[in-house]
Amino acid sequence: MRPKEFVYHRARDLDHALALLAEHGEEARPISGGQSLVPMMNLRLARPDHLVDVNDLGLDEIREEAGALHVGAMVRHERYLTDPLIRRHLPALLEAVHWIGHPTIRRNGTLGGSLCHADPTAELPAMAVLHGARIVLASTAGRREVAACDFFKGAYMTDVQPGEMLVSVIFPCPQGAHSGAFEELGERLGDFAMGSFGVVLEHEGGVIRRAATVCGGAKMTPIRLPEIEAALQGQTLAGLDAAALGDRVTGLIAPAGDFQVSAEYRRALIGELAGRALQRARDIALNAQP
Amino acid sequence: MTRITLTVNGRKHVVEAEPRRLLADVLREDCGLTGVHIGCAHGACGCCTVHVDGSPRLSCLTFAVQMDGRAIRTVEDLGGTEATHPLQQAFRRNHALQCGYCTPGFLMALLPFVEAQVSAGQMPDDDEIREAMSGNICRCTGYQGIVEAVRETIGDALAAKTEAAQ
Numbered sequence: 466m467r468p469k470e471f472v473y474h475r476a477r478d479l480d481h482a483l484a485l486l487a488e489h490g491e492e493a494r495p496i497s498g499g500q501s502l503v504p505m506m507n508l509r510l511a512r513p514d515h516l517v518d519v520n521d522l523g524l525d526e527i528r529e530e531a532g533a534l535h536v537g538a539m540v541r542h543e544r545y546l547t548d549p550l551i552r553r554h555l556p557a558l559l560e561a562v563h564w565i566g567h568p569t570i571r572r573n574g575t576l577g578g579s580l581c582h583a584d585p586t587a588e589l590p591a592m593a594v595l596h597g598a599r600i601v602l603a604s605t606a607g608r609r610e611v612a613a614c615d616f617f618k619g620a621y622m623t624d625v626q627p628g629e630m631l632v633s634v635i636f637p638c639p640q641g642a643h644s645g646a647f648e649e650l651g652e653r654l655g656d657f658a659m660g661s662f663g664v665v666l667e668h669e670g671g672v673i674r675r676a677a678t679v680c681g682g683a684k685m686t687p688i689r690l691p692e693i694e695a696a697l698q699g700q701t702l703a704g705l706d707a708a709a710l711g712d713r714v715t716g717l718i719a720p721a722g723d724f725q726v727s728a729e730y731r732r733a734l735i736g737e738l739a740g741r742a743l744q745r746a747r748d749i750a751l752n753a754q755p
Numbered sequence: 756m757t758r759i760t761l762t763v764n765g766r767k768h769v770v771e772a773e774p775r776r777l778l779a780d781v782l783r784e785d786c787g788l789t790g791v792h793i794g795c796a797h798g799a800c801g802c803c804t805v806h807v808d809g810s811p812r813l814s815c816l817t818f819a820v821q822m823d824g825r826a827i828r829t830v831e832d833l834g835g836t837e838a839t840h841p842l843q844q845a846f847r848r849n850h851a852l853q854c855g856y857c858t859p860g861f862l863m864a865l866l867p868f869v870e871a872q873v874s875a876g877q878m879p880d881d882d883e884i885r886e887a888m889s890g891n892i893c894r895c896t897g898y899q900g901i902v903e904a905v906r907e908t909i910g911d912a913l914a915a916k917t918e919a920a921q
Contacts, residue, residue: 466796473757473774473820496821503816504797507777516774518821567890569804569811569864654889 468506475518479603482519482630487605489515490627496520497539500566500574501582524577524632527551534636538577542570542589554638556749557595557645557663561588564647567655577631583686585620586658588649591687592636595663595679599635604628610635617686641674643667644750648738649681652725658682659726660735662714662742666697668750673700683718683735690717693739705747711740759823763788764832772819779803779814782829790830790859794892801891802860805829811864813890830859833866842869845908851900857893864891865905873912881906 476482486493493515496502505511524537527548534550545551545562552559565571565579565588579589580600593600593613600616602609602625613634616624625631639645649661661681667674676697678690693710715736722728756771763786770785782791782805794800796815803814806828834840838847842862845851852858868887872879879887884905885898893901 467777467780468775470773470775473818475821499816499818499821500798500813503818504799507796507815516818520821567801568868568887569801569813569890570798572810573812573816654886 466507466509468503469509469512471513472515473518474515475520476522479522479524479632482517482522483603483605483628485515485517486630487628489517493517493627495577495581495630497575498541498573498578500570501578501584505582519630529554529638532638532640534638536576536634536636538575538631538633540576541572542566542574542576542579543568543572546571555592555596555636555645556643557647557665557746558589558592558636560645560647561592561649561661561663564588564649564651564655564658564661570655576634580616580634581623581625581631583617583619583621583623584657585685585687586661586682588647588658588661588681590617591661591663591679591681592647593634594687594689595665595677596636596639597677598637600624600631601633601635602626602629603632604630608632614689620685639665639667639677641667641669642750642753644746644753646742646746646749648742648745650734650738660720660731660738662735662738664739664742664746666702666746666750668702671702671751673697673702673705678739680714680718680735680739682731683720688718690714692717697743702747702750705743707744707747708740710743711736711738714739757820757823759820761786761819761822762826764828770819774818774820776819777815778805778817778819778822778827781819782814782827788829788831792856792859794856794860799892800857800860801864801888802857804860804863804891806863806867809867811867828863830862833862841911842866842904842908845904845911846901849900849904849907851896851904852893853895857891861888861891861893861901864888865901869905869908869912872909873916876913876916878906878909878913 494513524539526537598613599610645665647663649658663679665677676694720731782788792802794802798816805814834843
C-alpha cells in the first residue's frame with residue numbers, strides 16, 4: 466500500500482518545526498528517520514495531513530551533565546554502539562541496542578522516533594523506563610519534562626500533545642559501581658520482541674545498593690518491577706539467586722497472548738529472560754570487583 | 756507536486772513528485788531503475804535497499820521529497836546488466852540466488868559491510884555476516900550461499916591486497 470496524500474514541510478530549525486506543529490496541531494507529525502512512521506503510513510495505520518521533516522534540526526548530541534546523559538531526539542540508534550559515554554554509564558542500553566531492528570534500521574532510526582512510536586516491546590522505550598529517564602517535550606508554549614513511566618500511555622500511545630515534539634531524553638546515570646544487562650527473544654534476529662528484561666545493579670563492596678528492572682511484553686507499555694527491585698536491594702552479589710528471582714517475576718506479571726505466542730508461554734519466557742539478565746548483571750558486577 | 760533534484764548513479768534527475776511518493780517508486784517509475792525491488796513496502800524485507808550518500812537506506816521508508824539534493828546509488832550502478840561486480844560474481848558462483856527478487860537488496864545492504872571489512876583487513880565470522888544481512892529476507896535460496904559469497908568476496912579482496920603489498 467501507499468500513504469494517503471499529505472503536505473510536506475522541511476523545517477529549517479527547531480523554532481520553525483514547532484511553529485509548523487503548532488499551526489497544524491493534531492494533523493501534523495514530525496518525521497526524522499521514518500523507520501516507524503513510514504511503515505504505519507504505508508499501511509495507512511497513520512494518516513497525517515502534514516509531515517514536518519526535522520532532519521535538519523541537529524538535536525543529535527549525547528552529553529553528560531549533572532550526573533545524567535542528555536541524548537538528543539535525533540540521535541540514531543547505531544551511534545550508541547560506539548559512544549564512550551553510553552558504554553560507561555548505560556551498559557544495559559548498549560546491550561539493548563543490538564536488538565533494535567537490523568543495521569539499516571539502526572543507521573536511520575532515531576531516539577525520538579522510537580519513543581514516540583511507543584511499540585509495546587521496543588527496546589528504547591524499555592530503556593527509558595528502566596533508567597527512570599525524563600522525556601523533554603517542546604512546543605511554541607515552552608518545554609516540559611515527563612517521567613518515562615508517565616510518558617507511555619499504552620500501545621503506540623504517548624503523552625505527546627498536539628503541537629509538541631520530543632527534543633531530548635535525560636537518562637540519569639547509575640551511581641558508583643554498576644552493571645547492566647538486557648535479554649530479549651524474538652522469532653528472528655531483528656523481529657519484534659516476544660518479551661524482554663533489563664536490569665541495572667548499583668553495588669558497593671559486593672552488596673547491591675540499588676536495583677532497577679524493566680519488563681517488556683508483560684503489558685502494553687514497559688513496566689518496572691518494584692517487588693524484584695526491593696528484593697535485590699541489600700542482597701550480596703555472591704548470594705543472588707537469579708533463577709529464583711526469575712521465577713518470582715513470572716508470578717508478578719500477567720502478559721497477554723497474541724498471534725505469535727500464548728500468554729502462558731510469554732509469562733514463562735519473561736521469567737526465564739529475567740533470570741538470565743539478573744545472572745549476567747551479577748556476573749559482570751562480580752568480575753569487575755577488585 | 757514538488758520539484759526535486761536527485762543524483763542517481765551519478766546522473767542528475769529532476770523529478771516532479773507528490774510528497775507521498777516513495778523513493779522506491781520514483782526510482783522505478785521516473786528513473787527507470789527497476790532493479791529497486793519492492794517486496795513488503797513496510798521495512799521488513801530489505802529488497803528496496805539503496806544507498807543515500809553512500810549509506811544503506813530502505814527506499815520504501817523514504818519519501819522522494821526528503822531526498823532533494825542527495826546522491827542515490829542503486830544496484831544498476833554496481834556491475835551493470837552483466838553484473839560484473841565481484842560481489843555479484845561471487846553470488847553467481849555460490850548459488851546465492853534463485854529467483855533473484857531479493858538479490859538487489861542483499862547486494863546493496865552487504866556492499867558497505869564487505870568494503871569496510873576489506874579496508875579493515877579482516878575476515879568476519881559467519882555470525883557477523885548474518886547480522887549484517889539480518890534486514891534482508893530471502894524466500895527461496897536460503898542464506899548459506901549468500902554467507903559463502905560474502906566470505907569469498909572478502910577473501911579474494913584480502914588476497915589481492917596482500918599480493919599488491921608484496
